[in-house]
Amino acid sequence: MFKNLFKRSWLSVTRKLSRTIIIGLILFAMGSLMLAAIIIKSAVNESTRQAKETLGATVSLQADMSAIREERQAKSESGKEDFEPGKIFKRPMVSKSTADDIADSEYVKDYTYSISTSADASKLTAVESEEKSGSDMPGGFGGFEKPGKNSDSEESGDYTIEGVNGYAYIKDVKSGNMTISDGSYFNEGDTDKAMISVDLAEANKLSVGDKITLTNVYTKKNVTVSIVGIYDTSSNFSNANTIYMNTDTAAKFLSSDDYNNSNYDVENVSFTLNNAEDIDTFVTEVKSEHPELAENNISVSEDTRTYDQMVGPIESVGSFATTILIIVAIASVVIIALIVTINVKDRRYEMGVLLSLGAKKTNIIGQIFIEIAMIGVVAFGLSACVATALADVMGQKILDSEVSSTTENFGRPGTPSSSRNDSNKSDKFEMPGDMSSMPSETSQNDYSIDISAQPIDFLLLFVCGYGIIAIALLIPSINILRYQPKQILQGKE
Amino acid sequence: MSKKLKVKNLSHTYTDQPEKTEVLKNVNATFEPGKLYAIRGESGSGKTTLLSLLAALDEIQSGDITYGNKSIKEIGLNNFRLRYSNIVFQSYNLIKYMTAVENVEVAIDFSERKADPNKYLKQVGLTEAEGKRLVNKLSGGQQQRVAIARALASNTPIIFGDEPTGNLDENTETKIIEIFQDLAKKDHKIVILVTHSNKVASYADVVYKLSRGKLTKV
Numbered sequence: 051m052f053k054n055l056f057k058r059s060w061l062s063v064t065r066k067l068s069r070t071i072i073i074g075l076i077l078f079a080m081g082s083l084m085l086a087a088i089i090i091k092s093a094v095n096e097s098t099r100q101a102k103e104t105l106g107a108t109v110s111l112q113a114d115m116s117a118i119r120e121e122r123q124a125k126s127e128s129g130k131e132d133f134e135p136g137k138i139f140k141r142p143m144v145s146k147s148t149a150d151d152i153a154d155s156e157y158v159k160d161y162t163y164s165i166s167t168s169a170d171a172s173k174l175t176a177v178e179s180e181e182k183s184g185s186d187m188p189g190g191f192g193g194f195e196k197p198g199k200n201s202d203s204e205e206s207g208d209y210t211i212e213g214v215n216g217y218a219y220i221k222d223v224k225s226g227n228m229t230i231s232d233g234s235y236f237n238e239g240d241t242d243k244a245m246i247s248v249d250l251a252e253a254n255k256l257s258v259g260d261k262i263t264l265t266n267v268y269t270k271k272n273v274t275v276s277i278v279g280i281y282d283t284s285s286n287f288s289n290a291n292t293i294y295m296n297t298d299t300a301a302k303f304l305s306s307d308d309y310n311n312s313n314y315d316v317e318n319v320s321f322t323l324n325n326a327e328d329i330d331t332f333v334t335e336v337k338s339e340h341p342e343l344a345e346n347n348i349s350v351s352e353d354t355r356t357y358d359q360m361v362g363p364i365e366s367v368g369s370f371a372t373t374i375l376i377i378v379a380i381a382s383v384v385i386i387a388l389i390v391t392i393n394v395k396d397r398r399y400e401m402g403v404l405l406s407l408g409a410k411k412t413n414i415i416g417q418i419f420i421e422i423a424m425i426g427v428v429a430f431g432l433s434a435c436v437a438t439a440l441a442d443v444m445g446q447k448i449l450d451s452e453v454s455s456t457t458e459n460f461g462r463p464g465t466p467s468s469s470r471n472d473s474n475k476s477d478k479f480e481m482p483g484d485m486s487s488m489p490s491e492t493s494q495n496d497y498s499i500d501i502s503a504q505p506i507d508f509l510l511l512f513v514c515g516y517g518i519i520a521i522a523l524l525i526p527s528i529n530i531l532r533y534q535p536k537q538i539l540q541g542k543e
Numbered sequence: 544m545s546k547k548l549k550v551k552n553l554s555h556t557y558t559d560q561p562e563k564t565e566v567l568k569n570v571n572a573t574f575e576p577g578k579l580y581a582i583r584g585e586s587g588s589g590k591t592t593l594l595s596l597l598a599a600l601d602e603i604q605s606g607d608i609t610y611g612n613k614s615i616k617e618i619g620l621n622n623f624r625l626r627y628s629n630i631v632f633q634s635y636n637l638i639k640y641m642t643a644v645e646n647v648e649v650a651i652d653f654s655e656r657k658a659d660p661n662k663y664l665k666q667v668g669l670t671e672a673e674g675k676r677l678v679n680k681l682s683g684g685q686q687q688r689v690a691i692a693r694a695l696a697s698n699t700p701i702i703f704g705d706e707p708t709g710n711l712d713e714n715t716e717t718k719i720i721e722i723f724q725d726l727a728k729k730d731h732k733i734v735i736l737v738t739h740s741n742k743v744a745s746y747a748d749v750v751y752k753l754s755r756g757k758l759t760k761v
Contacts, residue, residue, distance in 0.1 A: 054648075054649065054652030054653065057648075057652075058638075058649065061640060061641055061645060062640060065640035065641070065677075066640055399636055400638050400639075402636065403636045403637070403638060404649070405621075405624070406598070406600060406624060406629075406630055406636075407624065407625070407629070407649065407650055407653045407693075407697060408621055408622070408624040408625025408626070408653050409625075409653065410621060534600075534601070535600045535624075536595045536600035536601045539600070539632060539636060
């Protein structure tokens with residue numbers, strides 16, 4: 051019976067060539083667009099997965115400014131604390147031991163922090179700074195104590211010591227505002243080496259290779275560092291008296307007890323995760339294991355900005371591919387259903403004959419399905435030959451368009467940041483012209499998707515294609531089920 | 544013992560017309576293997592309706608049709624068509640995109656047995672060369688022979704013919720009638736032909752006349 055079914059289908063397909071060609075062309079067009087969309091979609095998924103692995107995700111511990119404001123406001127209103135504009139408040143800090151404990155998490159690949167303190171140098175002349183008061187930090191922390199002090203003292207030295215994990219972690223470097231004008235930069239392992247500003251070098255006639263001795267204003271410890279580089283910065287928020295060095299060197303300014311027990315404050319604590327997908331789990335873990343962070347107004351913020359900017363346009367391409375897939379599927383169902391309905395009407399005598407010979411109606415529906423499925427094998431096979439090229443063109447065009455749109459949006463003043471705050475109260479907006487809103491490591495070339503067809507894509511095409519054919523056959527099948535052999539053979543149908 | 548086809552108190556009314564029309568009124572008849580039957584009647588007398596009911600192409604409204612004392616309703620209409628009956632139409636009703644051989648093969652496949660289609664084509668007087676041609680390239684007489692060969696190939700004990708010679712010339716008509724006669728006599732089948740033709744009737748062992756819904760033996 052089944053051999054008969056396939057034989058009849060084969061004869062119908064090969065003998066009724068005009069109908070076969072029409073259905074074949076429709077299935078070819080449908081298959082090409084669907085496979086292109088499937089290839090794009092799977093390429094997008096792969097790119098997104100790789101981006102998640104490559105970029106990971108960054109979770110930062112930072113002062114929860116809105117919580118601090120609310121707390122100050124509440125205290126002021128209740129009379130527990132007099133609110134005086136300009137009064138110095140201690141900024142919430144994270145201890146090194148807490149940061150180390152969080153970094154032990156299985157989700158963390160790497161973590162960075164900085165140590166900030168204040169120093170004097172008897173043999174140096176500090177550079178006069180116009181922007182020094184209350185705004186030496188990007189974003190402006192006016193009204194707060196300068197970060198990094200381990201004492202409640204309001205005493206401040208002439209020089210700001212910034213210990214960072216490496217040159218690349220300096221904020222002005224990240225934002226592209228810092229260049230090396232002489233010498234070189236330092237790495238994480240370069241102890242007792244420092245970078246000073248051009249202005250400070252000129253004011254003191256210092257050059258690369260010279261040594262300077264700095265005295266911490268709190269611990270009074272002296273540390274001698276060798277100048278390895280002289281930097282120049284175009285940032286409006288930079289302080290010419292800031293001296294950069296690695297964290298180990300900066301830690302030498304601390305007392306021995308504090309250093310050995312990790313009993314000192316660090317800032318700009320940032321954890322890079324192994325996988326961006328773990329971000330929510332990690333944040334939840336940190337919050338539950340370290341409730342003191344929230345009590346001290348320190349938020350656990352995930353920074354997905356780089357990830358969003360990199361992956362956003364690619365995901366838009368994926369959404370577009372899904373839309374194409376849905377539209378093509380619906381259109382295909384309608385067109386195939388129409389063609390088969392017309393075809394079934396043309397073949398009602400053949401069906402009547404088969405019914406009079408004892409064929410079941412399901413057998414006849416099966417024959418029609420097999421006929422289209424046979425045409426589908428060839429049509430979808432041909433689609434496989436052209437779909438990769440089609441997907442390449444389509445994907446790249448959509449991606450280019452999305453990238454242009456995203457780039458414009460990120461560069462626009464006042465655009466909200468994609469940094470998500472755990473309190474969902476983020477009111478952070480990019481500052482006009484602030485290039486930090488556009489990660490410097492992201493270039494136009496970074497937006498690409500590797501369009502290549504995988505075996506699973508072809509399998510999906512056949513599954514979706516035959517699914518569509520099956521759905522499209524539902525309407526003509528209802529007609530076939532209504533047919534009575536007598537009416538067909540008497541020409542009354 | 545050979546099985547007989549019996550019609551018992553069969554009535555049929557068309558309800559899909561402006562006025563209800565009772566085309567068959569308590570029809571009774573018995574058809575035996577080895578005999579050629581002719582059913583005659585004027586146009587609209589209900590011949591084709593009776594044939595459709597006998598061939599299980601239509602649902603029985605009232606009365607019964609039995610084969611081997613078993614109701615065809617019990618056998619199942621589809622199963623009855625598959626295993627016990629085949630019908631040859633005036634308009635041949637062949638599958639046009641198939642050759643004569645392929646049309647016959649369809650019936651062989653449905654009967655779920657192995658047979659050489661050329662044997663049946665030869666039996667109705669068609670050559671192997673003619674068998675390889677698409678049926679719409681054959682003459683009317685040749686197409687009717689293919690239709691009969693298909694009926695033969697289905698190997699059913701009952702063969703119906705609905706005006707099987709209606710579109711044929713006189714010479715071909717004679718040859719086709721003789722084939723039906725052989726099916727009854729040699730193959731011991733029940734052969735029932737609905738016809739206007741006096742010639743067909745003259746070859747029949749039993750002639751029935753259908754008039755005003757009543758079936759009477761002539």
